Amino acid sequence: MSTLLSVKELQAKIALAEGAKASAAMKRLEAEEREKAELLERLGKPSGLSDDEVMEKASIIINRAVENGLMSVQVFRFPHTVCSDNGRAINQGEAGWETTLTGIPREIFEFWKRQLQPRGYHIRYEVIDYPGGMPGDIGIFLSWG
Numbered sequence: 001m002s003t004l005l006s007v008k009e010l011q012a013k014i015a016l017a018e019g020a021k022a023s024a025a026m027k028r029l030e031a032e033e034r035e036k037a038e039l040l041e042r043l044g045k046p047s048g049l050s051d052d053e054v055m056e057k058a059s060i061i062i063n064r065a066v067e068n069g070l071m072s073v074q075v076f077r078f079p080h081t082v083c084s085d086n087g088r089a090i091n092q093g094e095a096g097w098e099t100t101l102t103g104i105p106r107e108i109f110e111f112w113k114r115q116l117q118p119r120g121y122h123i124r125y126e127v128i129d130y131p132g133g134m135p136g137d138i139g140i141f142l143s144w145g
Contacts, residue, residue, distance in 0.1 A: 036079075047104050054111050062142065072124075072143035078105050080127065080135045087135045091127045101125075108140055120144060 005013070049057075058075070065073035080087030082105055089097035098109050105125070112123045122143045129136040 071145050074139045076140040090125045091135050
């Protein structure tokens with residue numbers, strides 16, 4: 001025979017369940033923050049790829065875009081916090097914005113300057129989302145023609 005719990009016992013049971021939910025949510029949030037910090041750390045460092053390896057990747061992306069009739073393609077996306085000024089110069093279109101780049105976004109710009117610009121390709125860095133009205137991720141676009 002089951003016993004009906006008192007209101008106090010029910011409240012205690014609910015409090016335990018809510019505590020467990022809050023604890024699980026906190027663990028998820030901590031894991032997400034850890035993953036985000038690891039991503040930012042990776043993006044802030046050089047990729048270690050050679051120009052030949054990057055050229056191979058670029059060729060695949062560009063050829064796929066051309067096959068789909070496109071004249072430009074987004075080749076990379078990164079959080080604004082990877083820039084030394086949190087993406088402000090890019091967002092404002094200021095001269096010298098490229099000096100605010102760090103890590104892989106800077107590496108991509110330098111690769112473009114060395115290898116793709118002489119071949120006639122153009123590059124554009126642009127804030128592509130505004131969560132809460134503030135600059136969010138930045139996209140890197142290559143174009144041709």
